[in-house]
Amino acid sequence: MTWRISSNGRLERLVVFLGREAVPVGELVFQGAGRKRTALFRYARSWLEDVERRRPLSLVGLPLVAKAKDGTPYEVPLPFYDAAPDGWGKSVLEAAYPMQVFGMGEFLAAAGDERIGELRFGHDPSEGPEQWEPRAPSVVLPDGSESLEDLVLAAEAVDAGQAKPRHLAMLLRDSADQGGARPKARLRHQGVDWIAKFKAWGDGFDNPRMEAVCLSLADACGIVPPEHHIQHVAGRSVLLVRRFDRTATGERVGYMSAATLVKAEPGTYSTNWTYATLASAARQSGIVPCEAELFRRMLFNCAVHNTDDHLRNHAFLRGDDGRWRLSPVFDVVPNASKTMVLRPTPDVEATADIDVAFKAWPKFLLTQEQALEIRQQVEDGMRRLPEMLDLHKVSAHDRETLAPLLPTLGTQTTPRP
Known part of the structure; x- marks a missing residue:
């Protein structure tokens, strides 16, 4: 069996596999002829009948039922966006195959088998995951010896x-x-x-x-x-x-972005969600409570002026016990914008200012004493900024460039010998 492709070169069907064992768990079937098509996802009967291993593929959007799940109004159900390439990966694929029309089906199939999370894709349940190559590739894949x-x-x-x-x-x-x-x-x-x-x-x-x-x-x-x-x-x-979505033994770890958790429209950047409402949504979904941790990360993002804190820069991992937890922090870097993407709460402004953000503490199920302790720990950690700049050999030029965004740097813009 080969990839099912329409007369105009579009993929019509993807088999979905799960984890290191590559268990076939369902399929995506794409409908329509436009660049953006809608897919139906249906669990495999074998997965639904596997009483030992069966489980939903995500906390959101893919309930464990026999009925097909429609991706409408998007191309695929939201959890599959977390398994797909984003801006950088898409640009590589489109440059490599300039004659191919890409939608979510093609992006998922052509991206390869080392994607984030535990979902995998192929064309046949019996043959396992496989990377799809369009009919007329413009490049020849190397042998893996590149440095x-x-x-x-x-x-x-x-x-x-x-x-x-x-x-x-x-x-x-x-x-x-x-x-x-x-x-x-x-x-x-x-x-x-x-x-x-x-x-x-x-x-x-x-x-x-x-x-x-x-x-x-x-x-x-x-x-x-x-x-x-x-x-x-x-x-x-x-x-x-x-990589935190792989264990030391190579097992694949389930991954879900905050965007998927709150059912945000794919590709959107701004949002009405806040740190406090995200923490509440996580708790209501059965995720290990993370109010205190998100409060800490919010204060930290203010302190380092990481204002690119959008919903895809927060994520959750599935543990061995089946419960989901906040992932390690990632994609944290100073940004020039003074406004956070996520507000602390709906009634607290989004200024990247730790004093302003701290006002939101009552919404995080914390006592004032707990909130003050977290703030103190963040401020104590930030006093080590000059040490970390030296550790990672940041230049004097970059220190001067970033000084307006990092008040804790003060006048220490010269690297220590």
Whole structure:
């Protein structure tokens, strides 16, 4: 059996698999002829009858029933957007296959099998997950021997709009399944899965180094970050972040963005949701209560001026016990905007100011004493900013550039020898 493709080159059906064992659990069937088509998802009878393992694929949008689930008004049910490439991955695929019309079906199938989370895709339940290649690919996939330096230069070329076929080939293999808007690629080193994050064209400072600083500061403030470190490759900084959707033994971990939890429209940035209402929605959905943690992260985001705190930059992971919990913090870096995407509460303004955000504490099921303790821990951690800037070798130029966004930096803009 091969991929089911329409006369105009569009995928009509995807089989959905789950986890490392690649258990076939259902299928997506696409309808219509336009660029954006609507898919029906239906669980496989074998999955519904598997009393030992059966479970919904997500807390939201995919109840464990025999009836097909319509993706309307979107292309696919919302949980599948978390498994799909986003801005960066989509740009790589569209550049690699310029003659192919891409919708969600094609993006899901062509992105490869190392996507975030535990969902996988293929064309036949008996053959397991597989990456789809359009009929007329413009590049030839490499053999996997490319180095980190090769990936850095390839990502830089794509980001600058100067990609050659060899650049696209590498990134199609190692980057097309990635979410987010910034350049990145997957990397496996000494048996561990990492995401390599690169500088982007037009960055006003060394973004990878500053993200490393923010992740280290998060740890100092009592927030769990993923393992991370900086490498200097081909004259560029590269941030390596250990994947938290894979266990040490290679098991795939269920992943759900906050956007999916609250049923936000795919592709939207601004939102009426707030940190407090997100915490409430998580509790009501059976997620391990996270009011105190989201309050802490809100204060921290204000402190580091991470105003790009949209709903896809918050996520939940499925634990071994079947319960969902907040993921480690990720995509944290200073931004010039003074306004947070997520307000603290509906009645507290979205200014990136820890004093303003703190006023929201009564909405997080905290006592004032607990709220003050969390704030003190964040402020104590932020006093280590100069130390973290030195640890990750942030330049004097970047310190001066970022000083207006980071009041705790004060006048310490010169790296220590």
